[in-house]
Amino acid sequence: MAKIEFLNLGKQPITNNFLNNPKPKKEFFYNLKVTFDEKSKIVSLSNFVQPEKMFNETYAHRASMSKTMLLSNYKLSNYIKKRFAPRSILEIGSNDGIFLKNFNNILSIGVEPCKNLALITDEMGIKTYSNFWDINLAKKIVNKYNAFEFIYSANTISHIHNLKETISAVEMSLSDNGIFVIEDPSLLEVLKKISYDQFYDEHAYVFSILGIFNLLSETELEIFDIQKTSTHGGSQRIYIKKKKNKINISQKVNNAIKSELDFGMSKYETYKKFAKKVESSKKKLINIFENLKKNKKKIIGYGATYKSATVLNYCGINTKYIDYFVDTTETKQGKYTPGTHIPIIKPSEALDSSVDYAFLGAWNFKKEIFSKEKKFIKRGGKFITHVPTPRII
Numbered sequence: 001m002a003k004i005e006f007l008n009l010g011k012q013p014i015t016n017n018f019l020n021n022p023k024p025k026k027e028f029f030y031n032l033k034v035t036f037d038e039k040s041k042i043v044s045l046s047n048f049v050q051p052e053k054m055f056n057e058t059y060a061h062r063a064s065m066s067k068t069m070l071l072s073n074y075k076l077s078n079y080i081k082k083r084f085a086p087r088s089i090l091e092i093g094s095n096d097g098i099f100l101k102n103f104n105n106i107l108s109i110g111v112e113p114c115k116n117l118a119l120i121t122d123e124m125g126i127k128t129y130s131n132f133w134d135i136n137l138a139k140k141i142v143n144k145y146n147a148f149e150f151i152y153s154a155n156t157i158s159h160i161h162n163l164k165e166t167i168s169a170v171e172m173s174l175s176d177n178g179i180f181v182i183e184d185p186s187l188l189e190v191l192k193k194i195s196y197d198q199f200y201d202e203h204a205y206v207f208s209i210l211g212i213f214n215l216l217s218e219t220e221l222e223i224f225d226i227q228k229t230s231t232h233g234g235s236q237r238i239y240i241k242k243k244k245n246k247i248n249i250s251q252k253v254n255n256a257i258k259s260e261l262d263f264g265m266s267k268y269e270t271y272k273k274f275a276k277k278v279e280s281s282k283k284k285l286i287n288i289f290e291n292l293k294k295n296k297k298k299i300i301g302y303g304a305t306y307k308s309a310t311v312l313n314y315c316g317i318n319t320k321y322i323d324y325f326v327d328t329t330e331t332k333q334g335k336y337t338p339g340t341h342i343p344i345i346k347p348s349e350a351l352d353s354s355v356d357y358a359f360l361g362a363w364n365f366k367k368e369i370f371s372k373e374k375k376f377i378k379r380g381g382k383f384i385t386h387v388p389t390p391r392i393i
């Protein structure tokens with residue numbers, strides 16, 4: 001029983017490292033490989049990237065930049081108020097306050113290592129600790145505020161390298177009747193959609209329910225409910241409680257584990273097959289770009305996401321194929337994509353009549369983008385996507 005590597009996505013940059021210069025003198029690259037642990041069934045990067053290189057005061061991802069995410073967080077907060085009525089909330093990875101700002105009258109504490117983001121929520125009046133989540137920070141927060149009735153963490157637990165310590169710190173910070181909810185991309189969805197771009201420096205882990213179940217089996221915590229969400233291309237919200245808290249365990253937990261076992265997610269061969277499909281996806285995508293360029297088509301990128309860095313660098317798609325990326329995030333505009341050095345511009349300048357194709361970096365927001373870009377579609381503009389299989393739409 002051991003950890004076995006199944007996927008090699010080659011040399012990759014720090015996805016958050018949007019460059020000021022198209023020809024940087026020095027750029028950090030690492031080898032992105034992915035591993036399956038036969039014992040715990042947990043899938044992780046083979047080599048973790050130093051957290052300070054990724055999560056710092058230049059962190060560009062602002063969750064509130066997407067209407068889809070704003071609405072999803074608003075709906076979730078209403079649901080949480082109704083179902084659990086918590087009197088205190090701790091969020092691990094509070095980003096720009098997209099979730100916590102919905103809980104005005106409840107003690108809400110944020111933890112956010114990126115100082116630029118922590119400043120935003122602090123200014124909103126939400127006390128935010130600009131630190132990495134660990135046992136020492138948990139002790140400090142619990143000493144001051146007592147254990148919390150609700151702990152939430154979206155797209156963050158999968159970023160923290162020491163899983164065991166992370167969970168122990170949560171155990172310590174959760175009241176006996178408290179609820180802990182984590183939301184992260186679903187490994188089953190990644191395997192089904194061949195969305196290998198969920199693997200990048202920040203995603204130290206891409207979780208299966210099976211993996212989380214095994215991880216918690218050695219703790220006083222257990223899963224009691226699961227919801228699928230469409231955010232980030234297919235995520236799962238996992239509801240966790242202390243074993244001594246006698247809330248019913250939903251049938252959905254067993255069903256989800258069964259679906260994963262039926263898909264073969266406890267076996268290495270399934271991951272090896274996935275890796276073969278990733279190689280074929282790369283070939284098909286390069287073919288599409290090559291053919292369009294042969295026909296002198298102008299291609300741009302839509303949404304310079306962290307995910308797209310994996311695809312562009314793995315497939316070698318650079319300024320030879322893509323003239324520029326358009327992105328609504330102001331801190332990305334005027335900069336260049338990491339590793340591939342494609343300029344990023346703002347939407348007002350983007351989809352003029354010279355553009356024939358737009359590569360969907362933000363494929364997970366396809367619906368929102370298509371409804372926004374009706375004019376482009378109407379005049380014959382087309383999108384390119386690699387999910388679930390490379391094609392023009």
Ligand code: TMP
Nearest residue numbers: 066303305306326327328329362365368
């Ligand atoms: P994310 O997938 O990491 O949330 O990043 C989405 C990025 O895509 C973010 O930088 C904003 C950008 N974006 C656009 O440029 N236009 C859009 O219509 C949407 C929905 C996102």
